[in-house]
Amino acid sequence: MLTYEKINWKNIKSFLSLEITSEQKELMSTSHLQTLWNSFRIGYSELYLIKHENDTVGYVLLYPCPRIIKYNVGRLYIDKNHQRKGYGKQALLWAIEKLKEKGAPRILLSVHPDNIVARKLYESVGFNYTELCWGNELVMKYMCTEKID
Numbered sequence: 001m002l003t004y005e006k007i008n009w010k011n012i013k014s015f016l017s018l019e020i021t022s023e024q025k026e027l028m029s030t031s032h033l034q035t036l037w038n039s040f041r042i043g044y045s046e047l048y049l050i051k052h053e054n055d056t057v058g059y060v061l062l063y064p065c066p067r068i069i070k071y072n073v074g075r076l077y078i079d080k081n082h083q084r085k086g087y088g089k090q091a092l093l094w095a096i097e098k099l100k101e102k103g104a105p106r107i108l109l110s111v112h113p114d115n116i117v118a119r120k121l122y123e124s125v126g127f128n129y130t131e132l133c134w135g136n137e138l139v140m141k142y143m144c145t146e147k148i149d
């Protein structure tokens with residue numbers, strides 16, 4: 001079972017030690033330090049470590065902002081030694097539930113067009129493509145309720 005722990009000064013080292021493959025790095029627009037900086041800079045962001053037993057296996061960055069009805073998944077990241085174990089999907093489903101609890105009518109995220117694994121994962125849980133791009137990334141949308149667009 002996975003658990004989720006907010007980033008803090010005690011667990012930051014395990015966050016910084018997470019790694020992905022060099023091919024995967026090519027498809028990421030932010031490094032760890034940029035992700036960390038964004039999470040501090042944007043007051044409403046929530047950066048969670050994904051834990052399996054005592055191991056930190058990845059992280060997920062959420063941007064819930066009810067004031068402007070913005071609910072985004074900023075990053076989902078699973079360490080290269082822990083990929084293909086179902087953790088990415090479980091963490092994404094957890095993130096959706098977390099944002100729903102906070103009142104999200106829809107959830108947005110962006111993904112590099114060549115990141116086929118991530119695109120398939122997002123599609124498999126119900127994210128659909130929009131016509132938007134953020135930088136060079138495709139924006140995908142998950143509807144929490146059928147009625148609101």
Ligand SMILES: CC(C)(COP(=O)(O)OP(=O)(O)OC[C@H]1O[C@@H](n2cnc3c(N)ncnc32)[C@H](O)[C@@H]1OP(=O)(O)O)[C@@H](O)C(=O)NCCC(=O)NCCS
Pocket residue numbers: 020024027028074075076077078079082083084085086087088089090111112115117118120121124
């Ligand atoms: C994308 C990512 C989060 C997936 O995490 P994961 O824990 O390996 O994914 P899961 O094990 O939950 O698998 C999810 C699905 O992707 C498939 N998958 C995972 N890795 C795969 C690979 N290398 N090749 C083909 N399919 C793969 C799985 O088979 C699974 O499909 P299924 O539900 O039909 O069985 C992970 O590869 C990653 O962190 N990549 C680098 C960072 C990144 O690109 N993040 C996303 C953009 S922000």
